[in-house]
Amino acid sequence: MSCWQTIQDYALRSVSGDYNLLGWEFTIHAERLLPKTDFTLCQQFTLIGSGMIWNVYFGVLALLVGFFIASAVAVGKSARSAWLRKPSEWFIFVFRGSPLFIQFFFAYAVFLKLKQAGYMPWLTSAQAGALVVLVLNTAAYSGEIFFGALKSVPKGDIEAAQAYGITGWSRFRRITWPTMLRLAWPAYTNEAIFLFHATTLVFFSGFPTWRQQGDALYYASYFADKTFNPFVPYPILAGYFILLTLCVIGLYGLINKRLNRHLPVERKRKLRIRPNLIR
Template identity: 70%
Template sequence: MSCQQTILDYGLRSLGYGERLLPKSDFTLCQHFTLIGSGLIWNIYFGALALLIGFFIANAMALAKASPRAMLRRPAEWFILIFRGSPLFIQFFLAYFIFLRLKQQGLLPWLTAAQFGALLVLILNTAAYSAEIFYGALRSVPNGEVEAADAYGLTGWSRFRRVIWPTSLRLAWPAYTNEAIFLFHATTLVFFSGFPAWQQR
């Protein structure tokens, strides 16, 4: 079998298209790379979407945690505590059984599929870890930059958007890239946790 035929047969195998059975003889390097690459499609899907959506939730949670208002701060603190204080694997199992119970009640049946339910767990998990990173960065913004913004007449949202937020992102970047790497590693746990993928059995 040529490498081109191998890619056509197995390139989208993880999405349920192409040959279902694995090759049984003459296992070539091309077949190895094609099968691994096919599985990576799901990892990229979970990782990219969880990072994108989780980034915005994390920023909102960090701002809520930094808020002087208890009605904003307390829920953010509990959210971060729960999702950072429990193993991701356990979160997958609990979420799957909760989503399965909702499906049995006729509510949100699509959440039991990996591409939605497991993605939601990954989003919430990375949002909690990233929120703590962004919160620490917000607390680390130098007072001199804030005072300089005040001297220029920037206040409120304008000061936050032009000075505080960009500086906090710059400070958070090294730790946030580590979280992104850990998240891509964690996507492999999805298929050990009971979530069935689209067209998978």
């Protein structure tokens, strides 16, 4: 089998199946059976790359949803009312104080009980339940980052806004929130990088893969088990994540330039990537 034929057969294996999106039905075709013998580099690159689709899915959606939750949590933690402040503080404390790996198992146990009771059975699937855990986890870490930035907003900016008659929601939307993002963005970029790396933990969680169509680590582990040689599939997996990290750095760097476009050159905050070695 040629490499091009392998790509055609396996490139979309991790997402193959029948779909119904808003009444529009379509099918993604791919080879169902995994290779059993004579494993080639092309097969390993293709299948591990196919699994990366799920890692990107988990990371992108968790960041999009978690960003807005984190903003609300940061505002809640800085509120004067204890009814808003205490739930935000406890939310951050619980999800930052417990390992992400344990959160996956605990969430699966809870979602399984709900499924047995007849409520929301879809939450026990990896593409839904694991995503919920990642959203809440990144929202807690990002919320603490945003809270620190919110407290660092210069008082002079607030006083200047008040002098111009900008108060309430308008002041938050036009002054406070953009300044908070500008101050928090370098640290938030590190959180985004770590989140994409953390998506590999879904493979070890209790959430089952959909029809044996797992993420990139699923396929890397498959090849390592079959060939008894982990020094080929795992470096391939690491290479894919390095490329993904470079994409995140590039995209977030462009956003960082946009947020700091009004500042003089000497005051612009540059991104400093400091990946977390342990969560």
